[in-house]
Amino acid sequence: MQILGKIHTIRNTGQGSDYLGPCEVCKKHADTIHKLQNNFVVRKNDSINFLIANGEGLYGHENCVRKYGDKIFNLEDFNRRNNLRIVSKTQTEQIFGE
Numbered sequence: 001m002q003i004l005g006k007i008h009t010i011r012n013t014g015q016g017s018d019y020l021g022p023c024e025v026c027k028k029h030a031d032t033i034h035k036l037q038n039n040f041v042v043r044k045n046d047s048i049n050f051l052i053a054n055g056e057g058l059y060g061h062e063n064c065v066r067k068y069g070d071k072i073f074n075l076e077d078f079n080r081r082n083n084l085r086i087v088s089k090t091q092t093e094q095i096f097g098e
């Protein structure tokens with residue numbers, strides 16, 4: 001197993017501050033909380049790359065949490081296979097220019 005690099009993913013949790021608490025960045029109420037997550041992109045073999053979460057992630061307004069990441073991709077763009085998020089060959093090329 002080989003680590004190709006790191007990316008951030010972002011997703012809409014579908015919940016607001018009433019459920020998840022205030023934005024962790026600005027500490028204010030948010031109607032919708034987004035989660036920014038750092039991930040390793042890992043190669044299992046020549047054909048399958050996937051994401052492994054690195055750390056707990058950051059919860060808050062989309063605009064607030066986006067300030068804390070580069071290479072941010074929508075989590076939902078990565079297809080789910082069992083409990084894994086797969087990074088396709090095309091996505092890997094887009095991310096790392098392979």
Ligand SMILES: [Zn+2]
Nearest residue numbers: 023026061064
């Ligand atoms: Zn905020």
